[in-house]
Amino acid sequence: MSESSTSTRQQYTPPPPELGPGQTSHTSITEKITSIVLTPHTPYQWFIVVLIGLMLVGLLQVSIAYLLYEGIGIWGLNVPVGWGFAIIHFVWWIGIGHAGTLISAILLLFRQKWRTSINRSAEAMTIFAVMCAGMFPLIHTGRPWLAAYWLFPYPNSMAVWPQFRSPLIWDVFAVSTYFTVSLVFWFLGMVPDLASFRDRAKHRVTRVIYGVLAMGWRGSAVHWERYEMTSLMLAGLATPLVLSVHSVISLDFSVSILPGWHTTIFPPYFVAGAIYAGFAMVLLLLIPIRRLYGLQDFITLRHLENMGKVMLTAGLIVAYGYFMEQFIAWYSASVYEGFMMQNRMFGDYGSFYWALILCNIAIPQFLWSKRVRRNTVWLMFISFVISVGMWLERFVIVITSLHADFMPSSWDMFYPTFWDWATYAGTIGFFLFAFFLFVRGMPVIAAHEIRTLLPFGKKEK
Amino acid sequence: MPQIFGRSFNWFANVSIVGGIAGASLLLGILLNINRLDYVSHVGMPKDQPVPFSHKHHVAGMGIDCRYCHTTVEESAFAGIPPTETCMSCHSLIWTEAPMLEPVRASFRDEMPLQWTRIHDLPDFVYFKHDIHIAQGIGCQTCHGNVDAMPLMWKAQTLNMEWCLECHRAPQDFIRPREEVFNMNWVPPANQSAAGMELVKKYGVQTSQLTDCSVCHL
Numbered sequence: 001m002s003e004s005s006t007s008t009r010q011q012y013t014p015p016p017p018e019l020g021p022g023q024t025s026h027t028s029i030t031e032k033i034t035s036i037v038l039t040p041h042t043p044y045q046w047f048i049v050v051l052i053g054l055m056l057v058g059l060l061q062v063s064i065a066y067l068l069y070e071g072i073g074i075w076g077l078n079v080p081v082g083w084g085f086a087i088i089h090f091v092w093w094i095g096i097g098h099a100g101t102l103i104s105a106i107l108l109l110f111r112q113k114w115r116t117s118i119n120r121s122a123e124a125m126t127i128f129a130v131m132c133a134g135m136f137p138l139i140h141t142g143r144p145w146l147a148a149y150w151l152f153p154y155p156n157s158m159a160v161w162p163q164f165r166s167p168l169i170w171d172v173f174a175v176s177t178y179f180t181v182s183l184v185f186w187f188l189g190m191v192p193d194l195a196s197f198r199d200r201a202k203h204r205v206t207r208v209i210y211g212v213l214a215m216g217w218r219g220s221a222v223h224w225e226r227y228e229m230t231s232l233m234l235a236g237l238a239t240p241l242v243l244s245v246h247s248v249i250s251l252d253f254s255v256s257i258l259p260g261w262h263t264t265i266f267p268p269y270f271v272a273g274a275i276y277a278g279f280a281m282v283l284l285l286l287i288p289i290r291r292l293y294g295l296q297d298f299i300t301l302r303h304l305e306n307m308g309k310v311m312l313t314a315g316l317i318v319a320y321g322y323f324m325e326q327f328i329a330w331y332s333a334s335v336y337e338g339f340m341m342q343n344r345m346f347g348d349y350g351s352f353y354w355a356l357i358l359c360n361i362a363i364p365q366f367l368w369s370k371r372v373r374r375n376t377v378w379l380m381f382i383s384f385v386i387s388v389g390m391w392l393e394r395f396v397i398v399i400t401s402l403h404a405d406f407m408p409s410s411w412d413m414f415y416p417t418f419w420d421w422a423t424y425a426g427t428i429g430f431f432l433f434a435f436f437l438f439v440r441g442m443p444v445i446a447a448h449e450i451r452t453l454l455p456f457g458k459k460e461k
Numbered sequence: 462m463p464q465i466f467g468r469s470f471n472w473f474a475n476v477s478i479v480g481g482i483a484g485a486s487l488l489l490g491i492l493l494n495i496n497r498l499d500y501v502s503h504v505g506m507p508k509d510q511p512v513p514f515s516h517k518h519h520v521a522g523m524g525i526d527c528r529y530c531h532t533t534v535e536e537s538a539f540a541g542i543p544p545t546e547t548c549m550s551c552h553s554l555i556w557t558e559a560p561m562l563e564p565v566r567a568s569f570r571d572e573m574p575l576q577w578t579r580i581h582d583l584p585d586f587v588y589f590k591h592d593i594h595i596a597q598g599i600g601c602q603t604c605h606g607n608v609d610a611m612p613l614m615w616k617a618q619t620l621n622m623e624w625c626l627e628c629h630r631a632p633q634d635f636i637r638p639r640e641e642v643f644n645m646n647w648v649p650p651a652n653q654s655a656a657g658m659e660l661v662k663k664y665g666v667q668t669s670q671l672t673d674c675s676v677c678h679l
Contacts, residue, residue: 157496
């Protein structure tokens, strides 16, 4: 009896190690990570991406210049759709940023060791995504140099204050806090690694640059103690932001009275969507980079698989959100809510809705399979599909609610113009460009944190 | 290899914290107050005019009433800028040879109005009316300063929105008896607030709606 019970008992298998077999010593880790940066050799693929990025940045500059010259009339905006691509992309980019904060703050507090090899690049992604996001509301004002007094409350010479009851001003605070905390967190995390760059660099110029960036880090016990304390505090600060930022952004919609926007489910559903999109973007970036720089020992299949699981979970919450929208539209018995849902599904933009369901709910179900979660091609494909799906989600929310509201006489269609697309493509270019510059010049992986994963560094404090 | 930045550079980090905060606050202070600087709003800065017309001579020196030249100040939004004929009513008789006045005579001959440079110019999205202010006992001096002491015209006030509002929120602090509106030497009585309150009541100034956006931005 006792023997059979031991044999049927589930065998305990320890989780696979966070590091691949190749990485065994402190020096080999630091060596590998510095070798990406401190080398005259740059892979040609890097140049291709940066060149494409730069070209799109050029396009972005042209579209912004033309926008400032001509005004926001160059976009497809008009009555009744006064919020078009700009808000769609604002929400899209901000959402993408969320994965970085989730990984570096929440997973740090939950002591998830596997986060160490992806947190740095995910944080960088956050920073650049928030920059892209911030551009949209700024240029949507048409006169960004005046936006200071429209957005920030300060005793200006007009004695005019922003409307504190408007979620748009909450947005300003949410996003700027988010950006500041993320930036400080990201930079602080890099300081010890920048110091190892400084110590290893041969050329005088690089030594000066990394010397300045390392801010006098000497790696003494006092430095480490303060460093650990500060990171923990910053993680504590950043954690509520993961939830609050996108909640506040969802209030832009839900505080209004438009059918399809005015719902209480928006905050949690937006946060889940943000994490969903964010992890998809992390995978889209990391899978090629890991391949390009041979980082498979750091960013292992286990990491990819875990991210797949997070996406699956977030995706199910999002699906629940879609379902609830449907349900409430019916349950509220409100003519307008009902019409809104019907119009979403079968109206002029119906195909967008079904594409959204396909991208965000149907296809990601493949992630239930372990084989898919461990297959980089599949993961790339699903991540791409989710990124498109999240774009469609914002499109459906913004456009279908606005284009047909309470008053049929004012219904109209929204058609994006060339400049709408150009601005969007431009921010993608900026994002790629900035991210690849980061990869080339900064520590992509937190070498000092990885070192704690080594067998003899592993003892918990 | 020795470090490029040794320990001796450590003070720099400390200074950069303090300096960064101080520098940022200074910059912010300048940015926030830039519209209030006289230099930016051109307060107290005379501008070149085709003819160096002096209010000091014509108003203080000769005691001409504002309304002799700014004829519509009491009944319209626009105070009115005198046509050349008004100048010529005197200058066809006096100072007829002065080279300084040649543009005035040329304008009269050719029937081409003088092109004065505007000193006060609100943005087009602001509606301002002189008539109501004059009728409700706001003196020219309150807004234009001591015009009778200006050899060339300049702005005495910023004309910022906060300036308009300062009075629209509490007109009793600035209001004066109607007969004193054109007086450049009026001094407010010691009990201005109380006396002002009386006048506000007497003239029926509509204080309740004076700060509504639509008053000035239609």
